[in-house]
Amino acid sequence: MLELDRAGLERWFADTLGEQRFRAHQVMKWIHHRHVTDFGQMTDLGKALRAKLEQRAEVRVPDVQFDKPSADGTHKWLLGMDGRNAIETVYIPDKTRGTLCVSSQVGCALNCQFCSTATQGFNRNLSTAEIIGQVWVAARHLGNVPHQQRRLTNVVMMGMGEPLANFDNVVRAMSVMRDDLGYGLANKRVTLSTAGMVPMIDRLSVESDVSLAVSLHAANDELRSELVPLNKKYPVAELMDACVRYLQANSRRDSITFEYTLMHGVNDRPEHARQLARLMRQFCNTMQSREAAKVNLIPFNPFPGTRFERTPEEDVRAFQKILIDANVLTLVRRTRGDDIDAACGQLKGQVMDRTRRQAEFRRRLQEQGGVDHAA
Structure with a gap:
């Protein structure tokens, strides 16, 4: 059901x-x-x-294999899907809202270089029941917590997987999230994050009215193609055109969030900030609104075996200042749940990999003399 x-x-x-x-x-x-x-x-x-x-009929909810609270109030669940596969779901409480980060796939096929999920490879799409089941588990848990700030107010499709690669199941699950008979979330409080599947962004603009976030991470094609291989198929210019169409398709949509993970010495230099500022200004000028683009800077969250490092705090603030001085709305995401590997980019679950990427990552790690804590 x-x-x-x-x-x-x-x-x-x-x-x-x-x-x-x-x-x-x-x-x-x-x-x-x-x-x-x-x-x-x-x-x-x-x-x-x-x-x-x-x-x-039956109502089959995910099997909670463990749930783990963080010192900062973040909560992570490992949910069994089938066989030896499991996915992770994270709840992040804040002063005025509680956000649930929901997975859409067992693993991910996109191979973004800075994401722990990518190292696990890919097994399959989650069903609608498995997606909405994550919300069910969190809502039941939060119903037992009396504090008002612990309630579920937002859902972000930013967990394991690329949501637009599992379009039908994700859209159906988001419908239940927003239904008064389901979880009653406002459209703007359900956010789908994509690495940039341009045709599916266009389809989403017609079939669902939710907030859109784009995992950008670089403003030029050469660097973005290295970090986000999907960019080779849908380069930055095509992606930004799709974002324009997304906002134009519905007058109630007023902005898109562009996520930018800062990695030391990779994409965090002043010239990168200026490139991003130009791209955001062009987008806002096209939409005739300074608030059409919102940049969310995310300090990189390390995981075992990664070659990337977190940008120092002073460089993060310098990067943000360049954007703000260019009239670009820019926030820095506060890292939450990193003590339980629940921060952005750290989710990995248990994936019976069908892509051989997990084995390749472990081979490279062994060559580097590292230890694979996920093995």
């Missing part, structure tokens, strides 16, 4: 069970509001319907 959004569940009740569509509404409230998975406990359904549901 977690596989279906409201429209799909209504059709299932009508076409498969011959029941009134409003029964779907009752069941959604039991599952997503009260976190009940046993049809026998859904007491506003008749006994005959409950018996029918027990025979014909």
Whole structure:
């Protein structure tokens, strides 16, 4: 049942069970509001319907293999998917909101050079049920925490995987997140982050009204292609044109967040900041709004075996100042959960790799004399 959004569940009740569509509404409230998975406990359904549901359906939620809190309040779950595969989901509390970082794939096929998930290789897409199941697990946990600041207010599709490579399942899950019978999140509080799959950005602009974040990390094609190999297929100019189309397709969308992970000596020099500033100004000028682009600077979060290093704090602030002086809205993301490997770029889970990338990463690490803590 977690596989279906409201429209799909209504059709299932009508076409498969011959029941009134409003029964779907009752069941959604039991599952997503009260976190009940046993049809026998859904007491506003008749006994005959409950018996029918027990025979014909199930609510299968992810298996929590462990949950781990951070000293700063961040919480990470390792969720079993099937066999020996597992994914990670992270909850990040703040003063005014609580954000859940949700995975869309077991591993990732894009091979971004600075991301721990990429070293794990790729196994498969997650189903809609496995995506929304992560929200279910977190919401049930948070329902037992009395503090208001611990509530779930935002979801970001920024966990393991490229969300647009699993388009249909991700869009259906985001529909449940935003449905009042699901988790009731405002459209702007659900954010999808992509490395830049241009055709799917265009499709998303038509089929879903959520916030968009773009993993940019470099403003020129040569460097971005090294860091984000997908750029060889969809270079920076094509990506920025797609971002323009995304905002133009819906007047309610007013900005796109551009994520930029700062790596020492790689993409954090003043000339890189000036290149980024020019790119953002061009985008804002096209949209005729200074606020159309928001840059989120992310200090690199190290993981075992990586060749990259975190940019020193003073260089991060100098980079930010160049952007701000150029009239570009720029924030620095505070690192959260790094003591439990839950910070941005550190998620890795357990992936039965089908791409051989995991073996290649371990081989390189051994050649460097390092230790693979993920093995």
